[in-house]
Amino acid sequence: MTAPEPVLAARPGGRSARxxxxxxxxxVQLVAEDPADGLTVPIVAARAGVHATTVYRRWxxxxxxxxxxxxxxxxxxxxxxxxxxxxxxxxxxxADVATDLADPDVLALMxxxxxxxxxxxxxxxxxxxxxxxxxxIERERARRSGPVPSVERAADVLLGPLYYxxxxxxxxxxxxxxxxxxxxxxxxxxDPTDDGARSRA
Amino acid sequence: MTAPEPVLAARPGGRSARxxxxxxxxxVQLVAEDPADGLTVPIVAARAGVHATTVYRRWxxxxxxxxxxxxxxxxxxxxxxxxxxxxxxxxxxxADVATDLADPDVLALMxxxxxxxxxxxxxxxxxxxxxxxxxxIERERARRSGPVPSVERAADVLLGPLYYxxxxxxxxxxxxxxxxxxxxxxxxxxDPTDDGARSRA
DNA sequence: ACACGATCGCAAACATCACTGCGTTAACCA
DNA sequence: TGGTTAACGCAGTGATGTTTGCGATCGTGT
Numbered sequence: 325m326t327a328p329e330p331v332l333a334a335r336p337g338g339r340s341a342r343x344x345x346x347x348x349x350x351x352v353q354l355v356a357e358d359p360a361d362g363l364t365v366p367i368v369a370a371r372a373g374v375h376a377t378t379v380y381r382r383w384x385x386x387x388x389x390x391x392x393x394x395x396x397x398x399x400x401x402x403x404x405x406x407x408x409x410x411x412x413x414x415x416x417x418x419a420d421v422a423t424d425l426a427d428p429d430v431l432a433l434m435x436x437x438x439x440x441x442x443x444x445x446x447x448x449x450x451x452x453x454x455x456x457x458x459x460x461i462e463r464e465r466a467r468r469s470g471p472v473p474s475v476e477r478a479a480d481v482l483l484g485p486l487y488y489x490x491x492x493x494x495x496x497x498x499x500x501x502x503x504x505x506x507x508x509x510x511x512x513x514x515d516p517t518d519d520g521a522r523s524r525a
Numbered sequence: 526m527t528a529p530e531p532v533l534a535a536r537p538g539g540r541s542a543r544x545x546x547x548x549x550x551x552x553v554q555l556v557a558e559d560p561a562d563g564l565t566v567p568i569v570a571a572r573a574g575v576h577a578t579t580v581y582r583r584w585x586x587x588x589x590x591x592x593x594x595x596x597x598x599x600x601x602x603x604x605x606x607x608x609x610x611x612x613x614x615x616x617x618x619x620a621d622v623a624t625d626l627a628d629p630d631v632l633a634l635m636x637x638x639x640x641x642x643x644x645x646x647x648x649x650x651x652x653x654x655x656x657x658x659x660x661x662i663e664r665e666r667a668r669r670s671g672p673v674p675s676v677e678r679a680a681d682v683l684l685g686p687l688y689y690x691x692x693x694x695x696x697x698x699x700x701x702x703x704x705x706x707x708x709x710x711x712x713x714x715x716d717p718t719d720d721g722a723r724s725r726a
Numbered sequence: 727a728c729a730c731g732a733t734c735g736c737a738a739a740c741a742t743c744a745c746t747g748c749g750t751t752a753a754c755c756a
Numbered sequence: 757t758g759g760t761t762a763a764c765g766c767a768g769t770g771a772t773g774t775t776t777g778c779g780a781t782c783g784t785g786t
Contacts, residue, residue: 339752340763360588360643366743375765380744382763387561435647439640442561443695446636450693479694481709484685487693492651493680494644508682508709540782541733567773576735581774583733 346372347379351393355436356429363390363436387440394437394448397430404456410464410472411510415503417460418482421453422502425490434491450487454479473509481509547573548580552594556637557630564591564637592642595634595649605657611665611673615707618661619683622654623703626691635692651688655680674710682710 350372354363363386369376383389402424405416424430437445458475465472482505490496551573555564564587570577584590603625606617625631638646659676666673683706691697 343764360586360641360645362587362641364743376744377746377766378764385561386563432643435639435643437640438636438692439638440561440563442633442636444561446693446695480686480689480706481682483693484687484689485681486685488685488688489681491639491692492647492684492688493655494647505681544734565773577774578736578776579734 343372343374343378344382346374347382347389348393348396351389352397352429352433355390355432359432359435363440365389385440387442387445390433390437391441391444391448394433394441394445395451397433398449399452402453402456404459406463410460410467411506413460413464414478414482414506414509417456418486418502418505419499421483421486422497422499425486426496426498431490431494431496438491450483453483457482478509481505544573544575544579545583547575548583548590549594549597552590553598553630553634556591556633560633560636564641566590586641588641588643588646591634591638592645592649595638595642595646596652598631598634599650600653603654603657605660611661611668612707612711614661614665615679615683615710616704618657619687619703619706620700622684622687623698623700626687627697627699632691632695632697639692651684654684658683679710682706 347368350368351363354361354368354371365379365386366376368386368389369379372379379389383392402417402420405413405420407413407416434449437448439445441448454475457478461472461475461478482502485505486497486502548569551569552564555562555569555572566580566587567577569587569590570580573580580590584593603618603621606614606621608614608617635650638649640646642649655676658679662673662676662679683703686706687698687703
């Protein structure tokens with residue numbers, strides 16, 4: 325009642341932020357270098373130029389650390405486009421996601437987060453993407469009155485193939501391929517004006 | 526030229542097979558019990574009633590062990606149906622895969638194999654499924670002369686959503702939902718006789 | 727049934743990891 | 757600008773994981 329927000333107000337100051345960034349960077353590097361090799365706290369700490377104790381205190385286990393890194397990496401990296409139509413939005417967005425998933429380092433991070441982070445890690449990898457999908461579909465629902473695909477179906481048809489190819493087939497799809505996935509979700513003739521390709525105008 | 530197959534003929538006799546089975550069973554159990562907890566060789570060995578040395582010698586790392594277990598688990602578990610039509614085959618097969626993926630233990634094993642096994646683990650989880658898909662499509666190609674979807678597209682539309690829901694969304698689809706995925710791959714009116722549901726006749 | 731050799735169990739040595747106080751640094755606030 | 761305290765560095769310790777050499781066991785072919 326006295327102070328505005330007294331409880332649990334952390335101290336995200338300069339040093340903490342610097343250490344957090346260094347550790348995150350170290351994790352990304354190490355996972356990219358040798359995905360199979362078991363990641364341990366001392367190794368990460370050494371690479372980050374930080375003491376292992378610090379890592380143990382901020383992130384209890386390697387799994388939590390990986391989940392945290394994955395959450396940061398897969399949040400805000402892609403922006404929701406606004407082309408004026410759902411088809412155009414989805415096409416550009418799918419192409420962007422495909423481009424992002426084409427980076428081997430990203431794949432290594434996702435696999436590591438899935439393995440060590442379990443349920444937590446899985447959510448870290450897909451949470452933001454599904455939210456973006458929901459935002460685009462919700463916007464379309466407000467725009468038009470006709471039938472709009474559900475978020476679930478959009479995730480099945482778009483994120484399913486995208487993530488499957490990247491993680492399991494280890495052959496990330498091209499942006500063009502990803503763009504065409506939208507035609508599975510939205511049947512009917514393709515309106516040339518609803519293109520997700522970078523307009524040169 | 527002298528002996529039939531002299532070189533590198535291992536000794537897959539009774540004891541080796543027994544130990545292999547015990548270790549595999551231990552891995553499945555432990556991964557199912559606590560997916561996030563880091564799996565180590567001593568822990569697996571203790572559960573299997575085998576000495577850690579043996580595990581270290583047969584499988585060099587935990588990653589290789591997990592890949593091996595995943596390969597065994599995801600091979601031969603599902604048989605390729607033969608209903609007489611591609612649509613029927615795929616519908617029943619997709620439903621079977623969905624049923625298999627609904628087991629939390631299977632999900633835990635897949636995540637662990639992805640994390641520790643890397644590329645190897647990923648292939649272990651999808652290899653047999655994609656081969657089955659190719660077999661069904663190849664059979665259809667020999668049966669009819671019309672257009673038949675490619676294996677790649679079938680994997681995108683069927684395995685993509687199936688695996689995505691299981692691994693990332695942690696909400697495995699129902700067999701009925703999986704069955705309907707086939708209608709995305711094979712457009713046109715659904716022939717009632719081409720059903721993948723268990724016929725009660 | 728016998729001999730050969732691959733595989734396993736065992737124990738010890740070694741390396742690494744995970745955790746715990748305590749002193750020090752530096753971010754936050756008045 | 758100075759005090760307060762959360763967060764970090766440090767060193768030591770117990771626990772755990774990994775490797776290696778040797779003797780024993782059990783499958784395999786004759």
